[in-house]
Amino acid sequence: xxxxxxxxxxxxxxxxxxxxxxxxxxxxxxxxxxxxxxxxxxxxxxxxxxxxxxxxxxxxxxxxxxxxxxxxxxxxxxxxxxxxxxxxxxxxxxxxxxxxxxxxxxxxxxxxxxxxxxxxxxxxxxxxxxxxxxxxxxxxxxxxxxxxxxxxxxxxxxxxxxxxxxxxxxxxxxxxxxxxxxxxxxxxxxxxxxxxxxxxxxxxxxxxxxxxxxxxxxxxxxxxxxxxxxxxxxxxxxxxxxxxxxxxxxxxxxxxxxxxxxxxxxxxxxxxxxxxxxxxxxxxxxxxxxxxxxxxxxxxxxxxxxxxxxxxxxxxxxxxxxxxxxxxxxxxxxxxxxxxxxxxxxxxxxxxxxxxxxxxxxxxxxxxxxxxxxxxxxxxxxxxxxxxxxxxxxxx
Numbered sequence: 001x002x003x004x005x006x007x008x009x010x011x012x013x014x015x016x017x018x019x020x021x022x023x024x025x026x027x028x029x030x031x032x033x034x035x036x037x038x039x040x041x042x043x044x045x046x047x048x049x050x051x052x053x054x055x056x057x058x059x060x061x062x063x064x065x066x067x068x069x070x071x072x073x074x075x076x077x078x079x080x081x082x083x084x085x086x087x088x089x090x091x092x093x094x095x096x097x098x099x100x101x102x103x104x105x106x107x108x109x110x111x112x113x114x115x116x117x118x119x120x121x122x123x124x125x126x127x128x129x130x131x132x133x134x135x136x137x138x139x140x141x142x143x144x145x146x147x148x149x150x151x152x153x154x155x156x157x158x159x160x161x162x163x164x165x166x167x168x169x170x171x172x173x174x175x176x177x178x179x180x181x182x183x184x185x186x187x188x189x190x191x192x193x194x195x196x197x198x199x200x201x202x203x204x205x206x207x208x209x210x211x212x213x214x215x216x217x218x219x220x221x222x223x224x225x226x227x228x229x230x231x232x233x234x235x236x237x238x239x240x241x242x243x244x245x246x247x248x249x250x251x252x253x254x255x256x257x258x259x260x261x262x263x264x265x266x267x268x269x270x271x272x273x274x275x276x277x278x279x280x281x282x283x284x285x286x287x288x289x290x291x292x293x294x295x296x297x298x299x300x301x302x303x304x305x306x307x308x309x310x311x312x313x314x315x316x317x318x319x320x321x322x323x324x325x326x327x328x329x330x331x332x333x334x335x336x337x338x339x340x341x342x343x344x345x346x347x348x349x350x351x352x353x354x355x356x357x358x359x360x361x362x363x364x365x366x367x368x369x370x371x372x373x374x375x376x377x378x379x380x381x382x383x384x385x386x387x388x389x390x391x392x393x394x395x396x
């Protein structure tokens with residue numbers, strides 16, 4: 001049959017060669033095809049890898065333009081910044097705001113919520129090799145990239161109906177599980193709750209949630225704590241029903257943008273002396289939350305290394321340590337901190353014109369020479385006494 005197309009005669013001949021009556025087999029074959037289509041459809045809706053982690057699905061764009069956000073407000077829709085964020089900050093971020101949050105589910109920002117959860121442990125004493133870091137906003141730049149790194153959705157990524165938004169969202173199902181099984185009003189927690197530091201992780205997906213709920217009906221969210229108030233529960237469920245949409249982040253004011261540019265210009269000087277000073281300041285402030293005097297109390301920035309210069313979007317270089325080799329030409333940039341503030345890592349430092357004058361007096365007005373800026377070889381870069389030995393001791 002080499003070169004023969006799949007004609008009815010050829011197909012019937014193939015069936016006869018196998019002892020099958022083509023006329024009788026046709027209804028069975030059609031039925032089998034429909035079964036196959038159904039199974040393929042089901043596997044598409046609930047596809048999971050061998051380890052039980054869902055494969056990437058249809059990633060929705062939940063971010064609203066300013067006009068879309070205002071239209072939704074006028075229509076009485078739930079507002080993420082006004083209605084949802086305060087609830088998450090008060091009731092959820094206490095556990096889901098740290099790097100090692102349960103199932104790596106962070107609720108500090110809508111982008112983090114969109115990223116979802118992961119079954120991989122951040123800290124694992126039995127692991128023989130280091131884990132690739134999963135810092136939100138640093139180690140992957142999009143939800144699609146996080147999906148490729150094993151993060152699965154806790155929001156609905158299937159249909160668009162209100163039922164889909166609730167029935168296929170792990171977050172919604174966790175909230176509903178808590179409402180259906182509230183904690184007792186008095187007495188100790190049952191032994192079913194494990195609050196140990198090294199407790200085993202339970203990270204249910206949409207397709208495994210029924211099994212999880214049957215095994216641990218009292219483990220709804222917030223875990224081991226009183227449930228949300230009826231008003232809080234209604235707001236979050238209402239927001240999820242509406243598609244969990246959120247507005248685009250607000251940009252800094254013109255005054256702040258000018259202040260940012262002055263700081264970045266100072267840190268990115270071309271001379272060897274200016275480059276060494278910029279490196280010194282960055283390696284001391286890379287973990288800080290920087291703010292400009294007079295700005296709102298929630299407007300903070302991180303000092304990062306970017307492949308892009310001032311005036312264009314930041315492309316942060318995802319180095320682990322501040323003295324790691326950036327690998328290419330880079331620029332020091334101030335990146336807005338768009339997430340809930342967690343006290344344990346909130347180290348604030350004021351910057352601005354007064355600080356620039358102070359830095360200039362300490363580091364640039366002094367008469368000394370920097371012949372060359374040291375490279376990023378680990379044997380040198382990790383030793384600040386070698387790297388910054390040319391800087392005046394009184395300035396350091």
